Amino acid sequence: MYNHKKFSVINPSKMCQPMGAVQALLGVKDTMPLIHGSQGCSTYMRFQLTRHFREPIEVASTSMNEKTVIYGGEFNLMKALKNITEKQSPQLIAVTSSCLTETIGDDMVGIIEKFREANLGKDLPLIIPVSTPSYAGSHVEGYDKTIKALVEHLAIPSHPTGKINIITGNISPADVGEVKDILKDLQCENIILTDTSENLDAPLSESALDLYDGGTTIGEIGDTANSLGTIAISKHANLAATFLEKKFAVKSESGPLPVGLENTDSFINLLCKLKELEVPETLKRDRGRLIDAMVDAHSYTYHRKVAIFGDPDFVSGMARFISEMGMIPTVLCTGIISKRFTDDIRTISEDKGFNPVVLAGGDLYDLHQQIKELGADILIGNSYGASIAKEENIPLYRTGFPVFDRLGAQRISILGYRGGINVVDRITNTLLDFYYDEAGYEITEEESPEIAEENLYVTEEI
Ligand code: SF4
Incomplete structure (x- = not known):
């Protein structure tokens, strides 16, 4: 630490x-x-x-x-x-x-x-x-x-509904959609707290300044007291789950953000345990496709050093995922001081055998200094990382909040097996763009200046 x-x-x-x-x-x-x-x-x-x-x-x-x-x-x-x-x-x-x-x-x-x-x-x-x-x-x-x-x-207690409340934490509309798709695949009735999937990625409308007509309804929030259980998929957004458990005996669980293979497995297993469900073939197939994508990417991602910054659940979830991809987390930075975050990173480091520098309550200056010291082949975080990436001559994989210098932030999906496939593709393609030539060969640091020297044609001055 x-x-x-x-x-x-x-x-x-x-x-x-x-x-x-x-x-x-x-x-x-x-x-x-x-x-x-x-x-x-x-x-x-x-x-x-x-x-x-x-x-x-x-x-x-x-x-x-x-x-x-x-x-x-x-x-x-x-x-x-x-x-x-x-x-x-x-x-x-x-x-x-x-x-x-x-x-x-x-x-x-x-x-x-x-x-x-x-x-x-x-x-x-x-x-x-x-x-x-x-x-x-x-x-x-x-x-x-x-x-x-x-x-x-x-929340108002009435009759038990058997639904599961899902507290998503601060994730993209596309990821809320991904969570909803997983619940649909499992045929698990649910209440999403809160559902930004429609409001923050809406079709063009003439009445753009009306109130949002999508999202979780007041009635649904009222009904959370009657659900079978609550799962917070953010360890830093579980106050409501604890409240519902204490006041209305709605069972509460809080898991890691379902980013990558193990964390998505944990989320699905938690749902299956709570509702006594079977994992459907569609999810098993998606899981297999994610593993296939990770294997395909392995020769490009193996032992690449990674620095990650952002919200605590995002950083710890992404750290576990990139470790699953054979990459090495060198610097992990979040702006808040949180024991849950440092405990998570400790567990991941022990599981995967890494020893990253952990900045809990850190800022982007700290992050930059540590990247200079320990190195990173890629930076993962929001648009505020762009200047660090530029100065250190490494690529930035933009995700988290805010992403304002690229289009489509509302559609960035990293959760679940399908979101995981996106992450593998995007990280690998970012590395390919940056470290490989157009024929697919890696440009190494040693050979790149020599090649440049050999191919240097200087027009003589007249
Ligand atoms: S925007 Fe600035 S002034 Fe307003 S609540 Fe936030 S920190 Fe305070």
């Missing part, structure tokens, strides 16, 4: 809590996220989300300013709730706090109650508060707290 003391963050590898909260809410049908903070917070979220998903993103703001910071944000929050109710009539408004309103100590719960009392008898949407102070935690905690707030406020 790499450990050093420093007094500032240089190019952070994490975002603030409301960003995670908004991403969770974009998967809920007919819902408006409202950030209780300054205009810049919602502008930042919308900017970052729009350039990644290439979709119009609606995030409301209470638009706090110098005056409201001094006198409190009650007036602005009441007015925002009124405006959204009248203009957009959502089923749910989720109010998330920000650095500013947490620092001045606004009582969001009290203000929401006051709004309800002032509008007694009117047809109001459901309103839930989520405390997401940005100076504590990150987007990872913001996502987790928001999913918990949804079930805490909306």
